[in-house]
Amino acid sequence: DAGITQSPRHKVTETGTPVTLRCHQTENHRYMYWYRQDPGHGLRLIHYSYGVKDTDKGEVSDGYSVSRSKTEDFLLTLESATSSQTSVYFCAISSGGLAGVWGSYNEQFFGPGTRLTVL
Amino acid sequence: KQEVTQIPAALSVPEGENLVLNCSFTDSAIYNLQWFRQDPGKGLTSLLLIQSSQREQTSGRLNASLDKSSGRSTLYIAASQPGDSATYLCAVISGNTGKLIFGQGTTLQVKP
Numbered sequence: 001d002a003g004i005t006q007s008p009r010h011k012v013t014e015t016g017t018p019v020t021l022r023c024h025q026t027e028n029h030r031y032m033y034w035y036r037q038d039p040g041h042g043l044r045l046i047h048y049s050y051g052v053k054d055t056d057k058g059e060v061s062d063g064y065s066v067s068r069s070k071t072e073d074f075l076l077t078l079e080s081a082t083s084s085q086t087s088v089y090f091c092a093i094s095s096g097g098l099a100g101v102w103g104s105y106n107e108q109f110f111g112p113g114t115r116l117t118v119l
Numbered sequence: 120k121q122e123v124t125q126i127p128a129a130l131s132v133p134e135g136e137n138l139v140l141n142c143s144f145t146d147s148a149i150y151n152l153q154w155f156r157q158d159p160g161k162g163l164t165s166l167l168l169i170q171s172s173q174r175e176q177t178s179g180r181l182n183a184s185l186d187k188s189s190g191r192s193t194l195y196i197a198a199s200q201p202g203d204s205a206t207y208l209c210a211v212i213s214g215n216t217g218k219l220i221f222g223q224g225t226t227l228q229v230k231p
Contacts, residue, residue, distance in 0.1 A: 031217055043163075043208070043221040050217075058218060090162060094217060107153060108219055110163040 003027050004111035006091050012117045019078040021114050023091030025071075032074040033092040033108070034058075034066065043090065049074055081118045089114045121146045121213050125222035132199055133230050140194040140225045142209035147187045153219065154183050154194050155208040163208065167194070199229045 003026030013019050023032060034046040035058075045058030047066040055066050063085060065077045078085055091111040122145045132138055142152070151170050155163040167176045167183040169192065175184040182195040192209060206226045210219035 033218065035219075042223050043210075043219070045218045048218060092163075092219075107165050107168045108217075109165060110155075112162040 004091060004093055004109060006089075006111040006114050008114060009112065010115045012119065013081050014119050015082055016080050019081050019116065019118075021076040021089055021091075021116070023074040023076070023111060025074075025093045027093060027095075027109075028071060029093040029095045030071075031094040032068065033094075034064075034074070034076045035090045035092060036060065036087040037090060037113075038087050046076065046089075078116075081116075083118050085116065086118045087116060089116060121149075121211065121220050123209060123211055123220050123222040125207075125209060125225050127225060128223065129226045129228075131228040131230065134199060134201060136199050136229075137195070137197050138199055138227070140196070140207050140209075140227070142192040142194070142222055144190045144192075144211050144220075146213055147190050149187065149211045149213045151212045152183075152185055152192050153210050153212075154181075154192075155210065157206045157208060157224070159206075166207075196227075199227075201229045201231050203227060204229050 005024045007022045033048040035043045037043045044060045046060055046064050047058055049055045049068040067075045090113050092108045094108045095106045124143050126141045153168045154166040156166055157163050167178055169176050169183055169185040180197040185192045206224045208221055208224045210221040
């Protein structure tokens with residue numbers, strides 16, 4: 001199994017509080033992703049990173065921010081949690097393709113997930 | 120906009136049957152297609168990755184095929200077992216972000 005851990009694994013918080021989720025990898029992969037999984041919507045990309053300090057938005061990025069100061073860590077922050085952010089959050093990693101050659105893109109591996117409940 | 124559809128949404132079969140799960144996508148300009156397994160309350164386990172230049176991949180009792188021109192992939196499971204019971208997800212990579220676009224999944228139950 002790919003070395004990916006997520007913390008915390010479960011969290012209950014109240015509306016309006018800030019929350020930070022952590023993804024840690026031991027694979028030295030370049031690319032890291034945050035997805036959320038919701039019934040009826042499946043898995044959707046929130047943010048992704050293509051290197052240290054290099055991040056970009058996914059399709060459901062509103063209300064979320066990310067940071068990547070080291071190759072191994074990718075943080076997802078909910079600045080002011082809302083009930084609509086109750087979800088299961090998954091981190092994923094990939095070594096990626098050769099620069100500019102996406103046809104050789106590699107597998108994505110997922111972490112165990114964080115179940116977040118916002119009351 | 121790329122959309123991925125999986126049919127059927129749920130499937131129940133007796134142990135030992137060979138079965139096929141279907142995945143279709145609307146834009147044939149994909150880089151890769153990846154099949155995952157998800158057990159209840161768990162993360163996603165990668166089963167097979169098919170690169171855009173490939174037609175199929177095999178791993179044990181699993182065989183995945185890809186037909187880019189028709190926008191279809193199938194996951195074939197041979198001699199199904201109760202331990203195969205899970206939700207199976209397909210996802211495609213298109214565009215240059217490497218992001219996966221997922222189908223809604225097929226929930227498989229294999230009865231002893």
